[in-house]
Every structure is written in C-alpha cells, then in structure tokens.
Amino acid sequence: MTYTVAQIAEALGAAAFGDLTLTIAGAAEPQDAGPQDMALAMSATYAARLSEGAAVVAMLAEGTDWQALGLQAAIMPARPRYAMSGVTAMLDRGQGFATGIHPSAIIDPTATIGAGVSIGPLAIISAGAVIGAGSIIGPHCFIGVDATLGEGAYLREQVSIGARVRVGARVIIQPGARIGGDGFSFVTAEPSTVESARRTLGDQGQAAAQPWIRIHSLGGISIGDDVEIGMGCTIDYGTIRDTKISNNTKLDNQVHMGHNVVIGDNCLICGQVGIAGSAVIGNNVVLGGQCGVNDNIFVGDGVIAGGGTKLMSNVPAGRTMLGYPATQMDKQVEQYKALRRLPRLLREVAELRKTVFKPGGDD
Numbered sequence: 001m002t003y004t005v006a007q008i009a010e011a012l013g014a015a016a017f018g019d020l021t022l023t024i025a026g027a028a029e030p031q032d033a034g035p036q037d038m039a040l041a042m043s044a045t046y047a048a049r050l051s052e053g054a055a056v057v058a059m060l061a062e063g064t065d066w067q068a069l070g071l072q073a074a075i076m077p078a079r080p081r082y083a084m085s086g087v088t089a090m091l092d093r094g095q096g097f098a099t100g101i102h103p104s105a106i107i108d109p110t111a112t113i114g115a116g117v118s119i120g121p122l123a124i125i126s127a128g129a130v131i132g133a134g135s136i137i138g139p140h141c142f143i144g145v146d147a148t149l150g151e152g153a154y155l156r157e158q159v160s161i162g163a164r165v166r167v168g169a170r171v172i173i174q175p176g177a178r179i180g181g182d183g184f185s186f187v188t189a190e191p192s193t194v195e196s197a198r199r200t201l202g203d204q205g206q207a208a209a210q211p212w213i214r215i216h217s218l219g220g221i222s223i224g225d226d227v228e229i230g231m232g233c234t235i236d237y238g239t240i241r242d243t244k245i246s247n248n249t250k251l252d253n254q255v256h257m258g259h260n261v262v263i264g265d266n267c268l269i270c271g272q273v274g275i276a277g278s279a280v281i282g283n284n285v286v287l288g289g290q291c292g293v294n295d296n297i298f299v300g301d302g303v304i305a306g307g308g309t310k311l312m313s314n315v316p317a318g319r320t321m322l323g324y325p326a327t328q329m330d331k332q333v334e335q336y337k338a339l340r341r342l343p344r345l346l347r348e349v350a351e352l353r354k355t356v357f358k359p360g361g362d363d
Contacts, residue, residue, distance in 0.1 A: 003090060005057055005073045012086045017066055018073030022057055027091055042080035097136045144180060168225035176232045180221055183236040183259025186212035215239060217259060
C-alpha cells in the first residue's frame, strides 16, 4: 500500500512542499530511509542524518529549509510527534489476519459470531461467547464461557479471555495476555501474624501458624472501549464485584492487576506495574515503569508517578509522585540531593569535632 505526499499531508492536516505526487510506501529513520520511505526527521539531530540515507521525502519540524537538505518534498505538521500517530496508522501493514474462520478453530455452537470476523488457527470460542462484528481472534486464542467482545476487538496470538469477561469495542490485546485468573485472596480461621504485623507495623503477635484458605472469585472483569493491553499482562477476576478498566486506558507489557482493582478513563500504566487488590485508580493517571500500588488505596485523578515509585497510601488528585515510599516529586528530589551531600557533611562534622575537642583544648 502506497500513498502520495499529498494524501499523507491531507490526512494529517499538515503543510506539504515540493513534489506532492511522490509515493510513499513506508517510514524510516533518516539514515535508514530508502527512496520510497518517508524519513522521520522532526528534530535537528535527525535532520542532520538525512544525507546518510536515500530519502527524497521527509517529515520535518515547521520552518525547516527542506530544499537545503536535498529533499524533493517535505511534510511539516504543527505537532510532529502527534502526526506520527496518523502516519504509522496509515503505513501499518498489520499481521496478515484474513477475514474468515480457520478450519482448525473450535467454536461452540452456542457462541455468537458477528459479521466480518477473523478467527485464527486453533482458536477456541466457548459456549455462550459473543464476538462482535469485525473482530480479530488470533491463532491459539481462548475465549471463555459467556465472555463478550465488542465490535472491532483485536486479539493477537495466544490471548486468553476467561469466562464472563466483558471486553468493549476496539480493544487491542497483545500476545500472551491473560485476562480472568482467580484473585490472590486467602484467609485464616483465626487472626494471622500478617494481620497483626499490619496493624502494629512490626509485631506479629502470638498467632499460631495456620493454613491459608482460598476466597473464591465470584466477580468478573469489565474492560471499556478503546483499551489496549500489552504482552504478558495478567488481570484477576474480582472477588464479588468486577475488576474494571475504563475507556481509553492503555496497559504496557507485564502489568498485573489484582482482584477488584478499578482503573479510570484515559490512564497510562507502564511496563511491570503491579496494582494490588481493591486499589482504585482515578482518571488520566500515569504510572511509570515498575510502579507499585498498595492494596485498598485510591490514587486520585491526574496523578503522575515516576518509574519505580511505590504508592503506599492514598494520593490526592493532581500530585506528581516519586520514590519509595512515594512523596511529592520535588521533595523526593531534594531528599536525593541531601543524601548525596551526606558523606561530605559527615566529614565536615568529623573535622569540627577534632577542632572543638582536640586534646588539651579548652572545654
């Protein structure tokens, strides 16, 4: 699939210059670009490498002298990185999943399959499942009993959707995601050492060792529209109510959501984040890679947590957090600076002690 420079510029709502009839078949970094690639050179650093490749068309920052760079045409969007979303959508060749049902797929006769669906080799669609129109179910996927997928759902290979999970429209789920495991929820017959330690922040009390008894997961999982779930994510059923992901939220690879977790609209949850049971995440929250969220706390709307942050208690809306335990980012940075100065401070104190308390000196 190819597009002219004029077609791309029109789709992006961007200004275009030069020969607008030139055709583009792909996108590349400047040093790797061929004659039919559009070089993405939206900064001075990337533009300087155009001479290393063979591109004749480039996407550039507004005001760049494209002719001086030896180009035949250029596209200059007002917000280049945002324009990349449109360019990559146009040029994405996909995974080659064709419409239709592969002969090796196993589909229960009580399942409902919408129009224009693609179901790949060795996929399993269980009893009562509903697959929305235009959905893609990749090879080796499993869809459980009474699960529901909205229109245009896109499941890559080896995705597992458990019984009674509800997935909205246009949801994208990457390879190996597992949605619908039982929650990690166990209890002892008498108050346990863990309960004592949590209450006292240390003392385990006199509780005897006891076996852990499982609390079964009766809740489901509800996933809104336009959600994306990365490779290797794991999402637990709710205990009584549903675990929930709201509209337009994006999960990176290897995110874990415990039972009863609720995530609001338009959140970004980056790689290897762990969210413990019954935590509630507000709208427009960003959790950097390897963040941890304690159980039974809330994180307010608009919170941003830097990578590796451990949120141990409730976080008010709008805060920017960092560290372990998390504090406001500016305060955490000041603490880091103070720690770096500590060895020098200790040396200075030691010198002062020698001066003040030198042998034979006055008291």
